[in-house]
Amino acid sequence: MLLIKCPYCEEQREEEEFSPAGQAHIVRPLNPEELSDEQWARYLFFRKNPRGLHHELWLHAHGCRKYFNMTRNTVTYQIMETYKMGQQPSVTASQEVK
Amino acid sequence: MSNSINMESPLHHAQLDSLVGQSSAGGGVLLHESKYLGHLNLRGNAQDVDFLSGIKKVFGIDLPTAPCTSATGELAQIIWLAPDEWLVMVGSGSEYDVELKLRAQLKGHFAVSDISGAQTILELSGSHVIELMKKSSGYDFHLESFPIGKVVGTTFAKAGAHILRLEENKFQLVIRRSFSDYIWLWIQHGCKECGLTIV
Numbered sequence A: 001m002l003l004i005k006c007p008y009c010e011e012q013r014e015e016e017e018f019s020p021a022g023q024a025h026i027v028r029p030l031n032p033e034e035l036s037d038e039q040w041a042r043y044l045f046f047r048k049n050p051r052g053l054h055h056e057l058w059l060h061a062h063g064c065r066k067y068f069n070m071t072r073n074t075v076t077y078q079i080m081e082t083y084k085m086g087q088q089p090s091v092t093a094s095q096e097v098k
Numbered sequence B: 001m002s003n004s005i006n007m008e009s010p011l012h013h014a015q016l017d018s019l020v021g022q023s024s025a026g027g028g029v030l031l032h033e034s035k036y037l038g039h040l041n042l043r044g045n046a047q048d049v050d051f052l053s054g055i056k057k058v059f060g061i062d063l064p065t066a067p068c069t070s071a072t073g074e075l076a077q078i079i080w081l082a083p084d085e086w087l088v089m090v091g092s093g094s095e096y097d098v099e100l101k102l103r104a105q106l107k108g109h110f111a112v113s114d115i116s117g118a119q120t121i122l123e124l125s126g127s128h129v130i131e132l133m134k135k136s137s138g139y140d141f142h143l144e145s146f147p148i149g150k151v152v153g154t155t156f157a158k159a160g161a162h163i164l165r166l167e168e169n170k171f172q173l174v175i176r177r178s179f180s181d182y183i184w185l186w187i188q189h190g191c192k193e194c195g196l197t198i199v
């Protein structure tokens, strides 16, 4: 069982209260009508599946019902940080060789 | 009034009123349903001073803006649900008047919704209530992590619930209408060791 800190409730809570919601920081294109089918499909369906650090969207489903972001290691399950919507991660894999 | 509609709590079928005073062995947990209260869901911007002052004018108390806090006044009990969302519980039948007062005071971007029919409130107390809470929820019920007045949105028997600590051995649960029968059965089952009294 993971202990997850909700940045809105400001507390560590049991994983049971949360739902994962996939990759974080996906921005909806502002001009969908100008996109090719491939570009639109990339926005809709294509997701990262990294081994190591990943930025994910989670929902505090039974708590404040807010979405927030999490930086998590997909190998060790270690949670590096959680942060509010609109914020950027402070821990990134950019230094690492991808 | 003619054409009156009989209100029924989601636990109507359990006939708790007829069970008052009855208890199973020990009676270590006391259960009371605070039915028919008015429940208003309130949304707004906690940084908006006009919104905060409007709320204070209606209820005479400050809106609890810190996470997991609550406030109780003569007219209402308000619990924090999220940074921009609160549950206001008012006396039975007064919800419409309170909603009108809120709409008269508040301006701009806010929302008030009457959700009285969507949920009900259970009060759990007694000498063994902590044991029932511990077996029903993963939250830490120690007074240090869960002081009196704190409200926690968490799971109770895997169903969502907002749990408010009223006293060291007294909790108020806001539960969904659709889960109320399940939770009533769970509480009966969970109190088999220590006994349950309906009050």
Ligand SMILES: [Zn+2]
Binding pocket: A006, A007, A008, A009, A010, A060, A063, A064, A065, A066
């Ligand atoms: Zn939360």
